[in-house]
Amino acid sequence: MNERQYWVGFSLTKGVGPVRLRRLQEHFGSLREAWTAEPEALRRAGLDRRALHSLLETRRRVDLEAELARLDKLGIAVLTWEDEDYPPLLKQLRQIDQAPPVLYLRGSLSERDEWALAVVGTRSVSPYGRQVTYRLARDLAASGLTIVSGLARGADSEAHRAALDAGGRTIAVLACGLDIIYPPEHRQLAARIVQQGALMSTFPLGTKPQATNFPPRNQVISGLARGVLVTEAGIKSGALVTAGHALEQGREVFAVPGNITARGSEGTNRLIQDGAHPVLSARDVLEVLNLEQ
CATH class of the missing domain: 3.40.50.450 (Rossmann fold)
Structure with a gap:
């Protein structure tokens, strides 16, 4: 799997917004490590009981490869904080935790x-x-x-x-x-x-x-x-x-x-x-x- 699939996985997880996702990324070093982490490690990273339950449930029911295939079939691109073509004005808002970690896009940006x-x-x-x-x-x-x-x-x-x-x-x-x-x-x-x-x-x-x-x-x-x-x-x-x-x-x-x-x-x-x-x-x-x- 590539890293993009894990961004999609976390976007499907209720209760994990920009602040928690940033903390998980900093704690584990990558979203792949965060996605596959054991429950106790996720607790130590700051997930409360509700967010942890939501993440574990999403991991159980979602096939990330199939989800990316669905997006590709519909012509929908996935942009993340780490992409160069993520909108610059929106990326600036990471400073106040208002930049969405994931954007779904049909069409093109310029x-x-x-x-x-x-x-x-x-x-x-x-x-x-x-x-x-x-x-x-x-x-x-x-x-x-x-x-x-x-x-x-x-x-x-x-x-x-x-x-x-x-x-x-x-x-x-x-x-x-x-x-x-x-x-x-x-x-x-x-x-x-x-x-x-x-x-x-x-x-x-x-x-x-x-x-x-x-x-x-x-x-x-x-x-x-x-x-x-x-x-x-x-x-x-x-x-x-x-x-x-x-x-x-x-x-x-x-x-x-x-x-x-x-x-x-x-x-x-x-x-x-x-x-x-x-x-x-x-x-x-x-x-x-x-x-x-």
């Missing part, structure tokens, strides 16, 4: 993706929100920025379509395994994204889009980008969670102002009130990122 902007917003997008999301994402993609979003209904899908229509690159980060496209009506859009960018997930094959998967998905969206642009969002929108992650990660936060009487703009207006860069055109983003031509 050096151009180091200049990426996350464009996110509400699923219940208004005609105004749809219009400004498309226009801004189109113009930003045409200016050379890779557009990162979450393939969700509403603003996210509009951002992906705009980037594709502009002939630009876009990355969709999913809250499920890459063998599942969610929502299902975006299968055709996902196929286009694979041709002009990538589908990405931190979740192994077969993982369904459960509610608990979306916050870590949002963390990856912001982590891949130089900044996050929220185009339309209510006060409880998940897009604001993504903006919060951006602040933790030292990214820029942008927001499109909206009608002060519209509930769908309460979140974006509040972001601006709290210090986010207001955006009326793509130029406003490019100036902050020092990319204005």
